[in-house]
Amino acid sequence: AHDILIKYKDMHPIVNEVLKYRNLSKLYTTYLDTFNNYILSDGKIHTIYKQTGTRTGRLSSIEPNLQNIPVRSEDGRKIRKAFIAPDNALLLSSDYSQIELRILAHISDSKSLKDAFINKEDIHTRVASDVFNVDMDAVTKDQRRTAKAVIFGIVYGISGFGLGENLDISPVEAKKYIDKYLTMYPEVDLYMKKVVEETRKTGYVRTLFNRKREIEEIKNTNYTIRSMGDRMALNTPIQGTSADILKMAMIKIYNIFNEKQIKSKMLLQVHDELIFLVYKNEFDEVKSIIEETMKNICVLSVPLEVETNYGNSWYEAK
Template sequence: MDYLAEIYLNYQTIHIDELIGPKGKSQKSMRELPPEDVYLYACEDADITLKLKNILEKKLKENDAEKLFYEIEMPLIPVLVEIESNGVRLDTNALKQSSLQFTEQLIAIEKEIYELAEGIEFNIASPKQVGEILFDKLKIIQKAKKTKTGQYVTSEDVLESLRHKHQIVEKILEYRGLKKLLNTYIDALPLLINPQTGKVHTSFNQTITATGRLSSSNPNLQNIPIRDENGKEIRKAFIPDDGCLFFSADYSQIELRIMAHLSEDKNMIDAFLSGHDIHAATAAKIYKVDINEVDSNMRRKAKTANFGIIYGISVFGLAERLSIDRKEAKELIDGYFETYPQVKIYMEKSIESAREKGYVETIFNRKRFLPDINSRNAVVRGYAERNAINAPIQGSAADIIKVAMARIYNRFEKEKISAKMILQVHDELNFSVPRKEKEIVQQIVIEEMENAYKMHVPLKADCGWGNNWLEAH
């Protein structure tokens, strides 16, 4: 509010630390102050809030954002209050077991790393020492990147690009990943359990991300790796309430479906309407074979192209991700655009529109401003162009699941369902469901998710049940 008052009202408010002192042990609480010290601050709060409301209300109208604000974001507030207060239950014994297992694994990997470093023991957590071992001792490449202070760069992306140069790199990445999971989740989560509720309560933020996605903090439960075995160990520890089952429902290929809708590409729409697996259908078209002749390798390449291209992947990027040469990657991208010509046109139009307006929009008019779209720096401009293609897609997906969440919440209230929504992870919703409500909850959730928005292609939600998050999803 203080910040907005400066911007919109050109007014400097009384800051709270002027009254109670700066943060720290000596900071007072408001109740210690005499009323004559508080009334000006309190009245100003009310006055500034009203003045800002009168300005921001007009801004919503000017930006065509009223529907987004009143029909999507505001109805979501009670839903998030509910999810946050429901909290998530953890199996602390399972986490203890995982902690022991991961610590053993770390010790074993540490030994392997020292052997690969020709017997030298060093601090694997120190970027400086890792750099010296990789580039001075083992000389895995000739010209290694350095920081301004002359230290070698050993960040995640740099090590990823060197993974195939020496076995030690892979082991260091594995070590770092495991250590992060231990510190961030396995050892940290039990300490965050609220003693009164016995649950972990994350905070969901509506106004943090540029795309409109919800973010989660203290702890961030949206960042647990899904695919690797170690991430699965963490999901196994998320359990439903007593006498309940864990239910997980997620949108199937929602971003590709939105791309089909926005680009109005006939081939892509037909592929979804025919009920075929979209990646197999794409592969069949690119490789000009019957869908039944598509093998797993063709499908894998088509899948990477499908998702990569909506994020503006380059020939070089695709070649690297699929471990193929650039010629084949170029053929794959060319074949893709030949298959879905309207997708290419949509991408070009998105960039063009962003250049003219300085922003792109989701299907619910959420704006993503792209000030760098006309930058002279090709790298900076390229990043903004990729966002111009992807933000309307990712942002629309975020808006749709918010609509679904509010609709599910209202149905639960109306039909007196006692199942609880406990987590949202981007395209996925998780619930703790009493066994007797299993059928009705599945019906409500899938119905509301699939009917949240009408597009040229249907929205599809998949779901699963289990005794924990891993089993359910």
């Protein structure tokens, strides 16, 4: 099993070679070989987006799934080199920066989190500074990594056990980090308790734009299922609002392109990221439209920021 091999990877060189082979084999069979089956006569792949594929409101992609191409490893990222623009165009990627954490800062009304985003601080370094009680310029890489895991874990209602697994520390130590975070950001703690309490009463939760999601699990008599319902209640207003914002931006950009008779096209949506085929003679105008629309699609108490990259391939644009 993979977990066992990881434990023994430093004991013999062959273990690392087996892990590398398994990784490359999976990339080939899951992505490269599969993609060949979907290439049409024009050399293009046309994925199918499902509007109702997830309960949070996120779009899902099938035949093939172009939303799950690995980004955490260089070998995985190289798959994106297969997606290229024609000679007279570029691929442009615009990605919302930490949108879920910005939404958390807004809906929890946490002054500290809001100030960090307004002042353009690195949010993970800021949280590490607060939690570990050190100056921001003294935060270590490990402290920042821990803070990042805690922040994203909080958004998904993670337990001490789950965070401990992610950080390879004991559940007790992990729970201390969670408790310290919630002590440092009491508005987040209050918001989380309020959301779960209200959802247990009503059986549903809403996004910032009033989209409703029923959560039957939260009233289940089984503790495990009920706990899963609690996590759904915590995450849906954040991930669901992020999905709403992306869709609103997509619609507005599409309409602007039509109004201005722009030939560049929106190609893909990968959760917080939009990928476009942009013709070189329209590049400056299109880049400006995309960035300004995404940043200003709605008004929150913190700014929405967008990171844009571009190149001849999807790999270069990410």
